[in-house]
Amino acid sequence: MSAADTLRSMPFKLRQHSALPGFGLTFGFAVTYLSLIVLIPLSVLVGRASGLGIEGLWETATAPRTAAALRLTFGVAFAAAALNAVSGFVVAWVLTRYAFPGRRLLDAMVDLPFALPTAVAGIALTAIYAPNGWVGSRLLPLGISVAYTPLGIFVALVFIGLPFVVRTVQPVLADLDREIEEASATLGASRVQTVARVVLPALAPAVLTGFALAFGRAVGEYGSVIFIAGNMPFVSEIAPLLIVIQLEEFNYTGAVALATIMLAISFMALLVINLIQAWSRRRFGHV
Template sequence: MAEPLALGRRPGVIPGFGMTLGFTLAYLSLIVLIPLAGLVVRAASLGWADFMAIALDPRTLAALRLSFGVSAIAALVNAVFGLVVAWVLVRYDFPGKRIIDAVVDLPFALPTAVAGIALTALYAPNGWIGQYAAMFGVKIAYTPIGIFIALVFIGIPFIVRTVEPVLADLDREIEEMAATLGARRWTTVRRVVLPTLVPALLTGFALAFARAVGEYGSVIFIAGNIPYVSEIAPLLIVIRLTEFNYAAATGVATIMLIISFILLFAINLIQAWSRRRLG
C-alpha cells in the first residue's frame, strides 16, 4: 500500500525538485550573489566617511542623475511605442511583416560598439540626420539627447518581445463582446486590453530600464563623455579604474547597485500588485 503524501506536498510530474532547487541556488550564488557580495564587502571596507565622500561628489551625482534619469525616460518611451509595435506585429498581416519582426531583434544581435558608431555617424553635427538638426540649432550627438536615442535603440526589443506573447494570447472575443455591449474602441482598449497588458509592460519596462542603466558600448561614442554634461555612471567607473582609483570605482558601482535594486524591487512590487488586482 502506498504511503500517504505528506501534508501540503503535491506530487510533481518530473521528480527531483530538491536537486534542481539546490542547483539553481548554487548557480545563482556563484554567478550573481557572490560577485555582488564581494562588491558590497569591498565598498564597506572604505568606511562610511569615504563612501559618502564618493557618493556626494558632484561628478558622481551628475553621472548617476544622467544615467538613471535618461534610462527611465527611454524605458517609458519604449513602453509606449513598443506596445504599438507589438500590436501591429500581432494583430495585422502585411507585406514585409517578417522583415520588421526581424529588425526588432537587431539591437540584441548587433554589437553595442557597432550600434554606437552607427548612431554617432547618423546624429553627429556632420551626420546624415545631425546636419539637418544643426540647421535648427539642435545638437543631438555629444549631449543627453544622443544618450537618450542610444538607450531607446537598445531597449525597444525588451518591450516588444515581452508584450507580444501576452497580446497574442488575448482572446479577441472579449473585445468583440465589449463592442457588442456598446463600448467604443478607446474604451475597449483602456478597460479591457491595457489592464491585461500592464504586468507584461511593467516587466518589459524593468528589463529595458535595467539594460539602459548598465549600457556602455553604444553610449560612449554618441555621448561625448563630457563631465557634468554627458558622462554616464558606467563610464565614470571605467575612468576611476584607469586612474587606479579602485575605491572610487567600487563606491560608484555599489551606489548603482543599491539604486538599481531599490527601483527594480519597487517595480516588481507594483507588478505583483497589478497581477493580484487583475486576477
C-alpha cells in the same frame, strides 16, 4: 482559480509532492548556479565597498561629478525605458494584430539591437546624428544637437531597449482572447474604452516587465553610449564610464564604491517596479 493562484494559496513546504520528480536536484542546481553567477560576485562587491562605511559611500555619491553622472544615467535610462514602454506596445500591437506585406521583415528588424555589437551601434548612431551626419546636419539648423549631448544618450538607450518591451508584450498580446474584446464591443464600449479597460489592464504586467528590462539594460549600457555621448563631465558623462575612469586611474576603491551605489539604486528601482507589477497582476488578473 488559476494554477498560479492555487500554488500561492498553498502552505509553503520545502518538499512538496509533485507529479514531476527531481525537485531537490533542480532546486539545488538553481541555488548553486545563482550563487556562483549572481550572489557571490555581488556579495564580494558589497563587501569591498563596506570598508568605506556609510559615510564614505555617501561622500562618494554626493561628490559633484559622481552625482551629475548618476542623475544623468538613471534619469535618461528611465525616460528611454518609458518611451520604449509606449512605442514597444505599439510595435507589438502592429506585429501581432495586423497582417501586411513585410511584416516578418519588420519583426526580424526588432531583434537587430540584440545581435548588433554595442560598439557598432554607437558608431552608427554617432555617424547619423553627428553635426555632419545625415540626420544631424538637418537638425542642426533647427538648433537641435543630438550627438555629444544627453539627447544622444537618450537616442542610444531607446535603440538598445526597444526589443525588450516588444518581445515581452508580443507573446502576451498574441495569447489575449479576442472574444473579450468582441464582448466589450457588443456591450457598447467604444474602441478607446475597449483598449483602455480591457486590453491595457491585461497587458500591464507584461509592459511593466518590458519597462524593467529596458531600464536595467539602459542603466548599465556602455558600448553604444560612449561614442555618441561626448563624455563631458557634468554634461554627458555616464556613471559606467566614470567607473572605467576610476579603474584606469587605479582608484579601485572609488570604482567599487560607485558600482555599489549604482547596484543599490538599481535594486531599489527594480524592486519598486516589481511591486507595482505584482499589484497590477492581483488587480487585473481576472481580465
